[in-house]
Amino acid sequence: MAKGDDIVRRKKNKANRKKQNRQKDSSAVSARVASMIAAKKRRKAGTRRMCQGMCFSLPTPDDPFNDFHGKNNVKRSEIKKSMPSKVNQKVLMKEKNAFLKKGSVPGGNMKVDSLEKMISEKVVNSNEDHEKLIASIHNVGQTGHAKSQISEIQPDRKVGTQSHEEQTFESSYCPSKYLMMCLKEIENALCHDGTYNSGEDKPLFITTWGVEFWKCYSAGMDVLEASGSSSDVEQIAWIASTAADAIARREKEGLLFTSPFLLFLAPSKEKAVKVRSICKPLKGLGIHTVSLHHGASLDRQINGLKSCEPEFLISTPERLLELLSLKAIDISGVSLLVIDGIESLLASGYLDAIKSIRQGISGKPHTVVFNDCFKYATIPAVRNLLIGSVYRLSLNDSIASQSACIIQSIDVCASKEEKTVKGISALNNVYSNQPLPQPLKVLYVVQKDSNIQELVVALKLNGYSVSSSSCFGVAEVKDSLDSKSNMGPSVSLLDSEQINTAELGEYGVVMIPDFVLSIDNYVHILTRMARNTVDGILHCFLTKDDAPYARPLVEILEQCGQEVPEALRNLCLA
Incomplete structure (x- = not known):
């Protein structure tokens, strides 16, 4: 049975009166009280906001923190807009103001939408450049010895x-x-x-x-x-x-x-x-x-x-x-x-x-x-x-x-005993002629099967303390010398077979008493030592038996712009 027009009118008027009464009630109270009344009505209706949903749902294994408030099909937008940095905003606003002052933009009758599109493209490009910068910064310093020289x-x-x-x-x-x-x-x-x-x-x-x-x-x-x-x-x-x-x-x-x-x-x-x-x-x-x-x-x-x-x-x-x-x-x-x-x-x-x-x-x-x-x-x-x-x-x-600023000193000796004496004399000159805030660390590159005991005794008699691994057997001569000799500068011994794995950057002075190395190992020492100082010195001692190494060493000295000793040239000709 169809309803009459008067019934429809009465229902409409009733709805209008209720609406007006609600507006009067909300206007009679403050905004704070009105918000509390609205929240109460939502609680009674069971339509609380997402941020107030802890009262009507319990945590589940799939939602332990009740982030979805009991709703499994809640979809959240994961798209994040790339916002320009403050520097990019200043640059882009400067360009936009320049365009607006001229009354036109590049391209003749370009509209405002095209201008905004162009600016947004510049923002994306600048953000990509910033990502490249961060990537380059993380990559830089991985080569060489940057990690050991610069604190994180x-x-x-x-x-x-x-x-x-x-x-x-x-x-x-x-x-x-x-x-x-x-x-x-x-x-x-x-x-x-x-x-x-x-x-x-x-x-x-x-x-x-x-x-x-x-x-x-x-x-x-x-x-x-x-x-x-x-x-x-x-x-x-x-x-x-x-x-x-x-x-x-x-x-x-x-x-x-x-x-x-x-x-x-x-x-x-x-x-x-x-x-x-x-x-x-x-x-x-x-x-x-x-x-x-x-x-x-x-x-x-x-x-x-x-x-x-x-x-x-x-x-x-x-x-x-x-x-x-x-x-x-x-x-x-x-x-x-x-x-x-x-x-x-x-x-x-x-x-x-x-x-x-x-x-x-x-x-x-x-x-x-x-x-x-x-x-x-x-x-x-x-x-x-x-x-x-x-x-x-x-x-x-x-x-x-x-190897910039590293002095290469190559001496040609007549015997092994002369090499030991010249090595100790060169070491004494290093500490007497260089008034540094901290003494340079000294490294001796020796061969395990060589006569290490004589070298250790000579160093200790000249006031140097020797530190080395147990494979050299230095502990046997330690007790036979005066304990006061250990108060001098420290000298480290390194096996020549451990050159490629050792950290050489901390040593400012490297001594090679017996040239048992290859030219590649010599270059490795030269380019890895003394990374934190410009006072590095590399001493090398040769005999007539080391004549095959003379010519490559002369080429290295000439390449580094250093003077070649006459004895080394004669050994090269021999």
């Missing part, structure tokens, strides 16, 4: 440097966003000038050398760049960005700088101009760079230094020394000292000027030396500039690069 940096922890106690800032597994932004600014400027092609060259922030340098700087270690060349664009960009990031971190801590933070000593005016052009894009981020060289008058540079306080100072040693003599600039607070092109500086006679500049810096700043030459003449200069623990940073696998 834990996130959200203060890193206490070993030789630079003044620098204690938080480091993480990857460089900061501000450092990435500095690299991006430099890269954009170089691409705009045409000096850097981002399409052909890989981005600056995934440069392997830069990541290694950042790790060294974070660990507070000095760096010897032993690739055999002067600094290039990528290396300068990473050094400048790392210094800018350190300045930003210290300013957050409330520290102020009255002198330049970075001092870059360039060998020529052209190199100083190049370094300044790379650092110039950081001016928009608050980093001011000044270049000092003979291209401008001295009075003009003095007036320019009075009007500004540069964070980065690039100069040739001679011009900087003139300004220091006139007290036109203060470099006592420099925290990062970079010396580029050591061979060119030595050829121009700037070594004394560099020493005077280094004495004008108070404390011990981070020091980076680009060793662009493997000649023996540069070794004393590098040793005067790098004192203490250093890190050898080189992506070149050549023998000369890996």
Whole structure:
């Protein structure tokens, strides 16, 4: 039976009255009370929210924490939107504002939707680049001895440097966003000038050398760049960005700088101009760079230094020394000292000027030396500039690069007794002529079936303590000598058969009394020893019976730029 129109109207009016009454009731109370009333109604109806479902369901083996509130078919979206970082947001907003100011976007009549699509694609690309950076950082340092030289940096922890106690800032597994932004600014400027092609060259922030340098700087270690060349664009960009990031971190801590933070000593005016052009894009981020060289008058540079306080100072040693003599600039607070092109500086006679500049810096700043030459003449200069623990940073696998600043001493002896005497004399010269903070560790590479007892007795009589494995039988002669002889420097003995498995990086002095090794083992020792110092010495003693090894050793010495002894050449001819 169909209902009449009056019945339908009455039901509709009744529903409207109930609705109005509910609205009056909810408006008569506060928002908090209304929410409580609504929650009570949901509890009575059994339609509680997902976050309030613990009352009407019990945990099960499939859902022990009752995450699904008794519902087995609850589907949750697992798609996560990739959100751009703050640095990417700033870059993208800058591009978007530039497009809007022009009134048009690339492509003519491009709509707003296409603009947003283009920006979203850039965000995805930037996120992929960031993932590449993280992957490269985890891969970098797996080769060589990076793990043994640089302490692991834990996130959200203060890193206490070993030789630079003044620098204690938080480091993480990857460089900061501000450092990435500095690299991006430099890269954009170089691409705009045409000096850097981002399409052909890989981005600056995934440069392997830069990541290694950042790790060294974070660990507070000095760096010897032993690739055999002067600094290039990528290396300068990473050094400048790392210094800018350190300045930003210290300013957050409330520290102020009255002198330049970075001092870059360039060998020529052209190199100083190049370094300044790379650092110039950081001016928009608050980093001011000044270049000092003979291209401008001295009075003009003095007036320019009075009007500004540069964070980065690039100069040739001679011009900087003139300004220091006139007290036109203060470099006592420099925290990062970079010396580029050591061979060119030595050829121009700037070594004394560099020493005077280094004495004008108070404390011990981070020091980076680009060793662009493997000649023996540069070794004393590098040793005067790098004192203490250093890190050898080189992506070149050549023998000369890996053995940079390690002196190879090869003596030709007439008998085995003469080899022992010369070995002890060379060891005494090492400790008497090198006033180091800590004595270098000494390693003797010997053969198990040789006369070890005579060598141990000679070492102990000269005040050295000997440590070795039990296979050499050193314990038999230990009690026959005075116990005071064990108070001297320690000398370790290593079986020649264990060369390839031993850790040689901690030894600064390696002695080979009997050349029972192959040339490959000799190269292995040369390129693996003294990884934390530039004072390494490798002594090797030959006799006439070792004449077949003379020619390969001469070639290695010539390749490393070291002087070949006349006795070794004669042995080679024999």
